[in-house]
Amino acid sequence: MMDRVPLKYSIQPVKLPTARHPSQCSATCQVSGWGLVRDDATEPSEILQYxxxxxxxxxxxxxxxxxxxxxxxxxxLDEEGKAYLAP
Known part of the structure; x- marks a missing residue:
């Protein structure tokens, strides 16, 4: 990706939890990005995923x-209950 996404009220980087400020449990959140969309993918998606x-x-x-x-x-946890970690 060559273009930067301009930050604004509705587009911000996510602040990850720390030991002093853990994440809230049972909060519903939406994540988005251009990462790999399949386990066997070698290139990130060109379309924003969420x-x-x-x-x-x-x-x-x-x-x-x-x-x-x-x-x-x-x-x-996704809708099927599968757990994922975010570093």
């Missing part, structure tokens, strides 16, 4: 098989 998740606490994240460390990460 997904809606619900954040989960450390216990729920661990119960769903992740390696959640609770330091600068947050755990999110």
């Amino acid at each position: 997904a809606i998740f619900r954040t989960a606490d450390a216990q729920e994240c661990l119960e769903r098989g992740t390696r959640y460390r609770d330091h600068g990460e947050f755990c999110a």
Whole structure:
């Protein structure tokens, strides 16, 4: 991608949680980006993608098989309940 996206009220970088300020559990959030859209993809998407998740606490994240460390990460569950970590 060659062009920068201008930041404005509705377009901002996400602030990740810290040990002093953990993420709120059960919050619904929407994430967007141009990342890889398939496990076997080698190039990022040229089209902005988005997904809606619900954040989960450390216990729920661990119960769903992740390696959640609770330091600068947050755990999110998709609509089917699959857990994902964001560093």
